[in-house]
Amino acid sequence: MIILGISCYYHDSAAALLKDGEIVAAVQEERLTRVKHDADFPNEAIVFCLKKAKVSLKDVDAIVYYEKPFVKFERILETFFSQAPRGFWQFFRSLPRWLKEKLYLKKLLVDELRNIDKTVSRRILSDKILFSEHHLSHAASAYYPSPFSKAAIVTLDGVGEWVTTSLAVGNGEKIDFLKEIHFPHSLGLLYSAFTYYLGFKVNGGEYKVMGLAPYGTPRYVEQIYKELLYLAEDGSFQLNLKHFDYLTGATMIRKSFEEIFSQPRRLPESEVLEFHMDIAASIQQVIEEVILKISAEVHRQTGLDHLCLAGGVALNCVANGKLLKQGLWKNIWVQPAAGDAGGALGAALAAHFLHFKNQRAASSADSMHGSLLGPEYSAAEIETFLNEQGIQFRTYEENDLLVEVVEKLIDQNVVGWHQGKMEFGPRALGARSILADPRDQQMQKRLNLKIKYRESFRPFAPAIAKEESAHWFDMEGESPYMLMVADVKKEKRHALSVEEQNLKGFKALQVPRSEVPAITHVDYSARVQTVDEHSEPLFRKLLLKFQETTGCPLLVNTSFNVRGEPIVCSPYDSLRCFMSTEMDVLVLGPHLIEKTKQTVSKEQFERVFPLD
Amino acid sequence: MSFLSEIWMFLKVRKKYWLLPILITLLILGILVVFAQGTAVSPFIYTLI
Numbered sequence: 001m002i003i004l005g006i007s008c009y010y011h012d013s014a015a016a017l018l019k020d021g022e023i024v025a026a027v028q029e030e031r032l033t034r035v036k037h038d039a040d041f042p043n044e045a046i047v048f049c050l051k052k053a054k055v056s057l058k059d060v061d062a063i064v065y066y067e068k069p070f071v072k073f074e075r076i077l078e079t080f081f082s083q084a085p086r087g088f089w090q091f092f093r094s095l096p097r098w099l100k101e102k103l104y105l106k107k108l109l110v111d112e113l114r115n116i117d118k119t120v121s122r123r124i125l126s127d128k129i130l131f132s133e134h135h136l137s138h139a140a141s142a143y144y145p146s147p148f149s150k151a152a153i154v155t156l157d158g159v160g161e162w163v164t165t166s167l168a169v170g171n172g173e174k175i176d177f178l179k180e181i182h183f184p185h186s187l188g189l190l191y192s193a194f195t196y197y198l199g200f201k202v203n204g205g206e207y208k209v210m211g212l213a214p215y216g217t218p219r220y221v222e223q224i225y226k227e228l229l230y231l232a233e234d235g236s237f238q239l240n241l242k243h244f245d246y247l248t249g250a251t252m253i254r255k256s257f258e259e260i261f262s263q264p265r266r267l268p269e270s271e272v273l274e275f276h277m278d279i280a281a282s283i284q285q286v287i288e289e290v291i292l293k294i295s296a297e298v299h300r301q302t303g304l305d306h307l308c309l310a311g312g313v314a315l316n317c318v319a320n321g322k323l324l325k326q327g328l329w330k331n332i333w334v335q336p337a338a339g340d341a342g343g344a345l346g347a348a349l350a351a352h353f354l355h356f357k358n359q360r361a362a363s364s365a366d367s368m369h370g371s372l373l374g375p376e377y378s379a380a381e382i383e384t385f386l387n388e389q390g391i392q393f394r395t396y397e398e399n400d401l402l403v404e405v406v407e408k409l410i411d412q413n414v415v416g417w418h419q420g421k422m423e424f425g426p427r428a429l430g431a432r433s434i435l436a437d438p439r440d441q442q443m444q445k446r447l448n449l450k451i452k453y454r455e456s457f458r459p460f461a462p463a464i465a466k467e468e469s470a471h472w473f474d475m476e477g478e479s480p481y482m483l484m485v486a487d488v489k490k491e492k493r494h495a496l497s498v499e500e501q502n503l504k505g506f507k508a509l510q511v512p513r514s515e516v517p518a519i520t521h522v523d524y525s526a527r528v529q530t531v532d533e534h535s536e537p538l539f540r541k542l543l544l545k546f547q548e549t550t551g552c553p554l555l556v557n558t559s560f561n562v563r564g565e566p567i568v569c570s571p572y573d574s575l576r577c578f579m580s581t582e583m584d585v586l587v588l589g590p591h592l593i594e595k596t597k598q599t600v601s602k603e604q605f606e607r608v609f610p611l612d
Numbered sequence: 613m614s615f616l617s618e619i620w621m622f623l624k625v626r627k628k629y630w631l632l633p634i635l636i637t638l639l640i641l642g643i644l645v646v647f648a649q650g651t652a653v654s655p656f657i658y659t660l661i
Contacts (some may be wrong), residue, residue, distance in 0.1 A: 070622040075636060099642030104615060126614070 001356065002059055004049065005348030007066040007137070007340050009102065011203050014341035015045035016373070017053050017426075018348045021162070021358055023145065025052035026042040026373040026424040028341045030566040033574070036612060037204060038566075040342075041112040043491025048375055050116075057117040060128060064351040066343035067134035071161035073098060075183060079247055086457060087248025130355060134160020136175065139339075141346030142310035143170035144353060146333040149362035152302045157311035157339075158188035158203075167298045170308065171583040178249055178301055183434045184247055185238050187290055187326040188313050190229065192282040195243055196252040196274050196438055199266035204612050209400055210318055211458050213284035214523035215505050217278030220261060224286050227260045235294035239259040269383060269611070272457065274505050288319045295323050305330040310346070311580055314338040315426065315481075315529050321485035324476070334373040336481035337425035345424075371481060372431055374422030375569055379589045382571045386591060390600050391573065393591045398538070402545040409437050410550060413584035416560055418574040423567070427482045428559035429529060430539035432537065432567050432574070434583065436556040438462055443556060444509070445517035450582040454563040461527040462519035463557035465543045469530045472516075472554065474606070482529035482557075488514045493524060518556050529557060564609035579605035 005016040008029070018025035025048065030036055031043035050056060076098070080091040083497040100574040101108050101317065110125045132140070138155040153168040153175065164186035192202045225231065230238045241247060258264050267274055289505045295307065309320065315338050324332055335342050352358050377385075379395075386393050390534045396404060408415055415435045423429050434451060436443050437462075448456050466478055475486035493514045500511045514520040531540045547553035560568045562581060568574045571588050578586040578593070579602050586593040623629055 070619065071626065074622075074626065074628060075633065095638070095641075096645060099645055104644070106618070107615070241644060332625060 001061050001350050001352070001358070002053065002055055002062050002347045004046065004063045004344070005066065005137075005344040005351075005358075005359055006042060006046070006063065007343040007347065008041050009039055009105075010338055010340060011039045011438035012341040013039050013042040013045070014337070014344040014424075015042045015049045016345035016348050017049035018352055019053055019055075021360075023367060023369065023373060025347065026337070026345050027051040027375065028337075028424070028566075031171065031374065031422060031569040034566055035597065036564060036566050036609065039199060040081060041109075043112065043116060044471075046113075046116060052375075056058070057113060057120045058127070062130050062355070063113065063125070063128050064110070064121070064130045064132055065105065065109065065348040066132055066137040066340070067142060067163055068131045068348040069102055071133075073103060074158075079184070083248045086511075089207045090250060091247055098204045112456040118553075130344075130351050133349045134343065135163040135166045136182070136350050136354075137343040137346035138335075138345070139166065139170070139175050139177075139308075141169050141337070141342040142314075142333070142335045142352070143168075143175060144360065145335070145345075145367045145395050146170075146306070146307070146308045147362055147364045147366075148306040148331070148333065148436075150304060151306035151333075152228060152298045152304045152312075153308045155309075155311040155316075156187050156294075156313035157290070158192060159186050160441070161185045163190060163296065165299070167294065169302050169304070171285055173358065175354070177610065178298070179286050181236060184241055184244070187287060188311070189244070189246060189252070190239060191283060191287055191313065191316075192256070193246070193252040194279065197257065197261075197265050198238065198280060199268045199270060201268075201612055202252060206312070208455065208458065209280045210284060210316055211521075212272065212277055212280040213318070214281070214459075214521050215508065216274065216279070216281030218281040218285040219278050220282035221285050223260060224282055228257075229286065229290075231290055233293065235290060235297040237290055240251040247366050249380075265499050272455075272506075277505055284316075284318060284554055287313070288322045291316075291319045291508040292340035294326060295326060304502050308335070309333070309334040310338045310342060312339045317483045317486045318525070319564060320483050320523070321475075324484055324486075331477065332484075334481060334483040335425075336368060336427065336429075336483065338483075339426065342425065356499070366451050366480070368424075369431060371424050371427075372421040372535065373424040374431075376421040377571055377589070379591070382588045382591055386575075386588070386593070391593055392576065392597045392599070393588075393593045398541075398590070400544050401592065402586070402593060405435075405542060405585070405587055406545045406549050408585045409435065409555065412437060412440055412443070414447065414572060414582070416574055416578045416583050416586040417539075417542075418560065418568065418571065418586070418588045420536075422569050427529075428557065428567055429480075429482060430531060430536045430557060432560040432569070433463075434558045434560050435537040435542075436460075436558075437550075438516035438518040438554050438556045439514045439550070439552055441517045446516075447556065447558060448557065452558065452562055453581070457509070459521045459527070460519050460556045460558050462516065462554040463529040463531055463539070463543060465540055465547070466530040466532045468547070469528060473526060473528050475528060478532070479528045480535060483526055485525050485527050487524050488516070488520050488526055493520075498578045515554065517552055519554065562609065564612045576605045580607065
């Protein structure tokens with residue numbers, strides 16, 4: 001049985017394909033079109049999935065869209081009538097797209113699918129299309145690939161049809177919902193409102209708020225609870241809607257929101273002040289407190305040992321780390337593509353188990369295959385490409401390649417690392433990564449300003465061989481998808497003078513806080529990726545080789561892209577990114593390319609991406 | 613036709629029959645919007661506006 005899952009028309013469109021319940025392929029459209037957060041129909045992603053599974057649309061048994069458009073339209077209508085006449089223009093502006101396209105989504109999907117394969121009739125395609133529910137898709141993406149036969153499930157995001165938060169139980173092939181919180185009360189929208197207030201882009205800048213939070217003091221927590229959010233003991237919450245504009249307007253917040261904090265919204269790209277850091281710290285603490293209460297409630301209701309998480313808010317790895325520390329759960333499994341892209345996978349899984357009633361046998365093996373579900377390129381393909389481009393390169397046997405790369409890293413070179421299948425989800429996990437030596441104090445600044453061209457405050461994450469993580473971080477269990485934050489162990493930290501301890505804001509960055517300063521945030525936290533031998537053997541060997549030579553088993557692992565660019569996918573994307581930044585070395589499969597040895601002009605590779 | 617039957621199923625399952633007159637109005641509006649792109653009906657639309 002072959003099932004194709006699709007998510008699109010909001011943000012981060014994607015496609016995923018299951019073959020007899022096995023996840024064969026999944027990719028976000030943005031990686032192929034090179035348009036960040038591309039929301040269009042995932043034409044190229046579907047073509048890739050079909051090609052990977054060696055099937056055509058004719059062979060597909062079901063095509064599952066990740067949410068229900070009618071119910072979403074019902075929400076839009078009811079919201080309009082509840083607020084009218086306020087929000088008339090916003091409603092009026094959104095109507096044409098709904099009336100011309102979105103309401104006839106089935107027809108639209110058939111038209112788009114026929115552009116891929118005209119030999120399949122409209123009738124056949126139409127009969128194959130199913131619609132999941134937004135939060136069911138999230139819950140399915142979290143539970144079915146997890147190694148648990150029974151688990152509690154929490155989904156948290158901005159909004160789907162109506163649901164913004166759901167608590168559920170996964171048991172065998174069944175998912176039963178215990179509780180839902182509905183729009184307009186939304187944890188995701190609350191966090192996005194603060195993202196907007198802090199001058200970052202909604203639906204993308206949220207992780208900047210999370211990265212900014214450790215620089216500040218959470219001095220506005222009380223005000224947030226007093227003016228913006230009512231939180232009950234069981235984790236239920238309500239927003240004070242009079243301060244939010246998203247019900248009726250085109251922005252997230254109203255003037256009264258700014259008045260609560262006596263400061264106007266920060267303008268994008270303007271200076272980040274201590275106030276902004278304090279606001280980020282405050283909303284981060286509030287979000288964590290809400291999530292911890294929800295976790296306690298679902299644990300109380302289910303009494304289960306395992307928790308699965310999905311939805312955009314589940315990408316808040318700091319909150320996930322706190323959940324782990326809460327100690328209620330033996331295991332926590334977070335879907336690596338927790339945002340809407342993962343909805344494509346969840347929709348397909350939900351159809352497989354709930355609609356077609358297939359049996360599920362939980363497996364301890366990672367059915368997400370390390371989230372390495374995207375395109376890959378053979379050494380021969382890459383070699384031909386490099387020759388065509390006139391690039392100077394050397395080809396190595398595996399061990400020699402690792403020795404050479406480690407030498408380059410020790411010499412403080414920044415290395416682009418492109419190996420095997422591309423990751424599905426927002427994190428680079430060692431297939432499309434930029435790697436660097438974490439022991440260098442200047443590396444964080446250099447990577448931010450000269451390689452990634454992004455804000456200097458943004459932290460970097462470490463990748464570490466799984467068995468070594470307990471020696472370096474206060475973390476039990478694993479974090480294969482870089483979705484847990486843990487503190488650097490006390491014995492790895494440097495003692496700070498009183499003066500150094502009192503440094504505030506970005507000045508705190510100047511102080512080396514541990515043996516690995518490039519990945520140690522100012523609060524000693526790090527977003528850890530543990531690497532095991534099954535999912536990424538080559539990357540793990542590189543980490544161990546680096547340890548063998550330096551005694552340090554970690555590398556800085558950041559996504560292979562510049563600010564505003566989707567993570568690279570093809571050898572061309574990697575070469576283009578490499579040539580247009582100050583990256584020193586690029587490893588494409590077994591081929592190693594050094595910037596200093598290139599004679600081709602850099603200009604041909606330059607491309608400007610809109611800032612995110 | 614399948615679209616209309618799906619809309620009816622949706623209203624039935626969700627028990628949101630009160631949305632029916634609104635949806636009919638919007639669908640007529642939608643049809644006009646689509647036809648308005650062709651020249652034959654445009655003058656009619658313009659007089660409405």
